[in-house]
Amino acid sequence: MQKPQKLINLSRRNAIKYGGGFLGTGLAATVLGSNLVKPEPVAAQNPIIAQNKDITPDQALRKLMEGNKRFVEQKRQTPNQTRERLVEVSESQAPFASILGCADSRVPAEIVFDQGLGDLFVCRIAGNIAIAEEVGSLEFGSMVLGSKVLMVLGHSRCGAVEATIKGGRFPGQIGTLIDDIQVGVERAQQQSGTNKLEMAIQANVIHQVELLNQSVVLGDLIDKNQLKIVGGYYDLETGEVTLLT
Numbered sequence: 610m611q612k613p614q615k616l617i618n619l620s621r622r623n624a625i626k627y628g629g630g631f632l633g634t635g636l637a638a639t640v641l642g643s644n645l646v647k648p649e650p651v652a653a654q655n656p657i658i659a660q661n662k663d664i665t666p667d668q669a670l671r672k673l674m675e676g677n678k679r680f681v682e683q684k685r686q687t688p689n690q691t692r693e694r695l696v697e698v699s700e701s702q703a704p705f706a707s708i709l710g711c712a713d714s715r716v717p718a719e720i721v722f723d724q725g726l727g728d729l730f731v732c733r734i735a736g737n738i739a740i741a742e743e744v745g746s747l748e749f750g751s752m753v754l755g756s757k758v759l760m761v762l763g764h765s766r767c768g769a770v771e772a773t774i775k776g777g778r779f780p781g782q783i784g785t786l787i788d789d790i791q792v793g794v795e796r797a798q799q800q801s802g803t804n805k806l807e808m809a810i811q812a813n814v815i816h817q818v819e820l821l822n823q824s825v826v827l828g829d830l831i832d833k834n835q836l837k838i839v840g841g842y843y844d845l846e847t848g849e850v851t852l853l854t
């Protein structure tokens with residue numbers, strides 16, 4: 610099923626939608642015609658927000674990968690999971706990273722990156738696909754909450770990608786997921802290599818990164834060096850995340 614122009618105008622539509630809802634809850638937003646003004650967090654003096662304010666996208670990515678290294682080496686610190694942190698982030702949040710990950714039960718972002726409350730803005734959906742609602746959420750995470758790095762995280766033996774390769778008819782709404790994974794599967798079929806499933810999983814991650822890069826809102830943040838979008842691959846056996854882009 611073709612979904613032409615899926616992302617065209619999508620960003621602005623969602624930004625305006627959030628502008629009328631989320632932003633109204635304590636954040637000053639101005640949406641005038643085509644000029645979208647980045648809202649200033651009301652709680653700019655809040656230590657949580659101040660803490661991440663000056664972090665660069667590269668530093669945010671490093672922090673994320675260091676957390677994964679601790680996880681792999683079984684040296685987790687389980688940061689920011691105290692009662693104090695819970696209270697601290699109850700008023701506001703400033704996650705330093707966003708994850709577009711698969712819904713797979715074996716890839717929980719906070720655990721595999723060794724993070725805690727208020728650290729990650731996570732969207733999970735089978736096949737880690739950048740459909741409209743996910744893109745809108747991630748735009749919110751970076752534009753309003755200030756997340757500095759956005760990682761699309763695929764993983765080994767992804768059932769959603771495997772089902773796409775096998776094809777056939779799917780009950781309910783499952784087929785809608787398949788449509789969005791198809792591009793990556795087709796790209797992998799053009800490549801040489803024996804493990805078509807792993808190749809398709811990685812090609813799908815790269816395709817979803819490309820879709821996110823089409824977002825006007827995210828593109829603007831990237832241009833200002835306030836955001837970086839990367840693709841990652843999680844190995845179910847080792848727990849290690851490898852950067853693909």
Ligand SMILES: [Zn+2]
Pocket residue numbers: 711712713735736737764766767768769770
């Ligand atoms: Zn999966």
